[in-house]
Amino acid sequence: MRHLAYLNKFFWKYRWRFLLGIVFVGLANWFRVWQPKVIRDALDTVISQVKHYQETGGIAAHPEAYRELGGQIAWFGAGVIALALAMGLFMFFMRQTIIVMSRLIEYDMRKEIFAHYETLDLAFFKRNSTGDLMSRISEDVSKVRMFLGPTILYGLDLIFLFVLTISSMLRVNLTLTLWSLLPLPFLSISIYWVSTMINRRSEKIQQQLAALTSTAQEVYSGIRVVKSYAQEEAMGRHFAEQSEVFRQKSLGLIRVDAFFFPLMLLMVGASTIITVYVGGLQAVKGNITAGNIAEFVIYINMLTWPVTAIGWIASLTQQAAASQKRINEFINTQPQIVSPDVPASDERYRGHIVFDNVTFVYPDTGIKALDKVSFEVMPGEKLAIIGRTGSGKTTIADLLVRMYDVTEGRILLDGVDLREHDLYRLRRHIGYVPQDMFLFSDTVQGNIAFGKDGLTRAEAEFFAKSAAVHDDIMGLPKGYETLVGERGVTLSGGQKQRISIARAFAKKPDIVLLDDCLSAVDTNTESQILGYLDQALADKTAIIITHRIYGMLQFDKIIVLHDHKIAEAGTHESLLAAGGYYAELFEKQSAGDMVGK
Numbered sequence: 001m002r003h004l005a006y007l008n009k010f011f012w013k014y015r016w017r018f019l020l021g022i023v024f025v026g027l028a029n030w031f032r033v034w035q036p037k038v039i040r041d042a043l044d045t046v047i048s049q050v051k052h053y054q055e056t057g058g059i060a061a062h063p064e065a066y067r068e069l070g071g072q073i074a075w076f077g078a079g080v081i082a083l084a085l086a087m088g089l090f091m092f093f094m095r096q097t098i099i100v101m102s103r104l105i106e107y108d109m110r111k112e113i114f115a116h117y118e119t120l121d122l123a124f125f126k127r128n129s130t131g132d133l134m135s136r137i138s139e140d141v142s143k144v145r146m147f148l149g150p151t152i153l154y155g156l157d158l159i160f161l162f163v164l165t166i167s168s169m170l171r172v173n174l175t176l177t178l179w180s181l182l183p184l185p186f187l188s189i190s191i192y193w194v195s196t197m198i199n200r201r202s203e204k205i206q207q208q209l210a211a212l213t214s215t216a217q218e219v220y221s222g223i224r225v226v227k228s229y230a231q232e233e234a235m236g237r238h239f240a241e242q243s244e245v246f247r248q249k250s251l252g253l254i255r256v257d258a259f260f261f262p263l264m265l266l267m268v269g270a271s272t273i274i275t276v277y278v279g280g281l282q283a284v285k286g287n288i289t290a291g292n293i294a295e296f297v298i299y300i301n302m303l304t305w306p307v308t309a310i311g312w313i314a315s316l317t318q319q320a321a322a323s324q325k326r327i328n329e330f331i332n333t334q335p336q337i338v339s340p341d342v343p344a345s346d347e348r349y350r351g352h353i354v355f356d357n358v359t360f361v362y363p364d365t366g367i368k369a370l371d372k373v374s375f376e377v378m379p380g381e382k383l384a385i386i387g388r389t390g391s392g393k394t395t396i397a398d399l400l401v402r403m404y405d406v407t408e409g410r411i412l413l414d415g416v417d418l419r420e421h422d423l424y425r426l427r428r429h430i431g432y433v434p435q436d437m438f439l440f441s442d443t444v445q446g447n448i449a450f451g452k453d454g455l456t457r458a459e460a461e462f463f464a465k466s467a468a469v470h471d472d473i474m475g476l477p478k479g480y481e482t483l484v485g486e487r488g489v490t491l492s493g494g495q496k497q498r499i500s501i502a503r504a505f506a507k508k509p510d511i512v513l514l515d516d517c518l519s520a521v522d523t524n525t526e527s528q529i530l531g532y533l534d535q536a537l538a539d540k541t542a543i544i545i546t547h548r549i550y551g552m553l554q555f556d557k558i559i560v561l562h563d564h565k566i567a568e569a570g571t572h573e574s575l576l577a578a579g580g581y582y583a584e585l586f587e588k589q590s591a592g593d594m595v596g597k
């Protein structure tokens with residue numbers, strides 16, 4: 001329950017709506033408990049009138065009897081209908097206030113969680129699966145919404161109905177009240193018990209469904225492998241097994257479910273019988289009228305639903321508390337990488353970068369990805385970082401845009417520690433193309449303009465040409481308006497890489513950072529892109545990470561990373577002369593190129 005305290009601020013925000021809702025619930029119930037009283041009066045009137053006729057010569061002696069009684073009953077009937085209408089009206093209003101409040105809070109919460117996710121660092125997203133993030137923002141918020149809406153509504157409804165009904169009952173007769181309420185606690189307890197069982201089983205079913213879905217998903221994603229290994233049948237069997245487990249579990253739930261309704265009817269029946277029996281005895285004694293018995297039977301029936309709802313409310317509240325706890329875990333996670341307390345600015349960078357004895361250890365795995373790495377890039381210089389897979393190249397790029405902070409040492413940009421730069425200024429001015437580039441489900445134009453509002457078509461085309469992808473784009477069905485990403489056309493790896501590069505160029509960055517993003521383009525295209533860097537961006541600092549040696553561009557500096565350390569550094573000529581790893585790699589690749597030709 002303590003976890004749900006998080007919701008207090010939302011209750012406060014919508015306090016007037018909520019208070020109004022409570023008033024409406026009260027009014028709806030007030031009109032509801034009037035009905036049995038009217039029916040009691042109707043019955044008592046009819047009984048006493050009939051008795052009166054019988055005592056004064058029988059019905060035959062009173063030709064006006066039918067008209068008279070009929071008129072009276074019609075009035076009572078009209079009363080019941082009027083009360084039902086009033087109750088219905090206020091029930092409509094209470095839903096309009098409380099259920100609407102729950103929807104508004106749901107919306108606020110989703111927005112808040114989404115905004116919070118966006119402040120968290122890359123490490124958080126690596127630690128938690130996308131599925132987990134999604135389920136907290138969708139399913140868990142929905143469960144809390146169920147608590148805020150229906151659960152609170154029926155909870156309030158229950159309290160009002162109980163107080164009003166039981167006080168009306170007590171006003172009639174204490175003994176009859178106690179006797180007729182006797183079975184209700186058992187009903188409540190058994191329903192709580194059954195609904196907990198139902199919940200537990202539904203949760204298992206949910207898990208099984210998730211397993212089933214992910215099996216299917218995996219087969220679809222890996223359909224090429226499944227088909228080429230002719231494993232369709234084996235996968236089908238695997239899926240059928242999972243389905244069978246799902247079927248068994250679902251049937252288990254239905255068995256419990258089937259138990260639920262008869263149990264409820266049994267308890268209500270017991271209450272009614274007791275009421276009629278004890279009520280009859282009391283009526284004989286003259287303590288109550290026959291109309292009171294009818295009144296009580298209606299009260300009991302009115303109480304059945306709320307008593308059933310107690311168990312339901314308790315278990316929904318528990319579920320909501322569990323969901324809120326999961327949400328709170330994320331809401332209370334604080335980002336490690338935050339912008340320092342410096343005035344926001346949008347000033348350009350000269351692009352002087354210094355890595356000063358930088359060591360970096362991945363916090364989760366403890367892998368030392370960089371070990372005392374030092375180098376310097378002057379403004380406008382072009383640096384290449386070469387090394388085998390796993391040597392720490394991507395880590396250098398991630399550190400530069402502060403996806404992580406260094407473990408030891410420091411990184412200086414224009415002479416100031418990276419951690420003292422306004423984070424948004426830093427990221428806005430670095431054109432980073434990550435190794436695992438990503439295109440959104442948007443048009444090509446939208447993807448290039450990402451991060452640069454109001455980019456015109458002409459500008460987009462200019463940057464696409466610089467990234468040597470314009471011709472490819474013109475070849476797409478709708479050119480720049482073609483949808484790409486998950487829902488759009490399938491692009492080749494090289495096309496995606498070049499669109500990502502165009503996106504980075506469109507930012508008009510001060511520093512260009514390309515992480516292995518020319519791996520899927522041919523040598524010609526590569527030299528075109530590097531040529532743009534060399535000419536149009538001659539005064540911009542650029543760091544190009546690669547495992548392939550580029551012959552075209554004269555890099556000012558080349559760093560060779562090996563085993564998380566800098567193994568060699570220098571220019572193309574000096575490294576070749578040194579005859580180390582670089583020279584060896586160059587020789588191998590040149591030989592490869594020869595074979596290729």
Ligand SMILES: Nc1ncnc2c1ncn2[C@@H]1O[C@H](COP(=O)(O)OP(=O)(O)O)[C@@H](O)[C@H]1O
Nearest residue numbers: 126362365367369388389390391392393394395
């Ligand atoms: N998110 C991560 N969490 C933990 N370890 C990582 C992570 N990313 C990379 N590593 C490890 O850090 C080392 C350097 O990785 P990386 O910088 O990606 O190398 P490269 O880009 O040169 O292939 C590798 O040993 C890799 O396994």
Ligand SMILES: [Mg+2]
Nearest residue numbers: 393394435516
């Ligand atoms: Mg890498």
